[in-house]
Amino acid sequence: MEHATTLDHAEDVYEPSLTPDSLGKLGMWVFLVGDTMSFGALLAAYAALRAGAGIVGWVPPSEILGINLTAFMTFLLICSSVTMVKALESIQDGNVGRMCDFLGLTILGGIIFLGLQAYEWYHLIHHGLTLTGIPEHGLSGAAIGGSTLFGPTFYAITGFHGMHVTGGVIYLIVILRNGWSGRYTAEFNHEVEIVGLYWHFVDLIWIMVFTFIYLL
């Protein structure tokens, strides 16, 4: 037992101290932890309102929201996460051109995602899903009724996520511009890693939103 404690202690001593690089990373992580709480609060509020309305009081999401399109949007964000890790991998190997290509693909994925979300919102609003009302007929053609809180919770949560994607695209464009001007090398690339953390977080949140808002 005593032996084990000394070993643990030794492990602590050998941990590298914080450098400017790892401080930036820690800062992003702390921001993401706080952001998790924002999304957690929104989803918990959604759960409370939905459970409060009861099973008959809440329209099944599949009657209003198209799952095929959003499943494709999920796929798109997962792909853009892969191109993001590939961008970081490229610059860690010192390949600036490849990093810029992959960053460009990541940005493209984000922009297509936003475009699809705008398309989805346009159709939903056209269909009658607004902040104060729900459509009279579901996708199956049957008459539907239920809490009008469906609209506001849906738009608040997907809108909050969409704002994060917008911010992420702008952030990525800044990093791509820096990359073009030759700022990053195999030794200096922690800024690419940090934008990656943000981007993967947005992907992670979408995985949760897709499950709770669309599938459940």
Place this chain on the structure above:
Amino acid sequence: MAENGHKEHPKYFRIFWWLLALTIIEVAVAIPEYAVVLKAILLIGLACSKAALVAIYFMHLKFERRTLAAIVLTPFIICVFLVIMLMPDLTLDTRLDGIEKPAAEVVDTLSH
């Protein structure tokens, strides 16, 4: 964080295929009609495993020091508590019904 220049890169495409497969399973699980509780458990389990894959491999948590993982896990634990604390409100409707009834009786007796 790897201090030594060239590090082994994780096999990101393997993670991609896993995420894709889990997404397809998720949609397949969500479409048919069956017990709501079972569906919820399956879907939340699948979503959490996808989120864990993204955090561990794409966000490199696997290669960070353990203190960071502890910091990152904190909000998720707090979120679970948040939902538990909201539980009393989840049945708010039924409780309001209970309050309204006696109130109506009081109005009734007052008018007589």
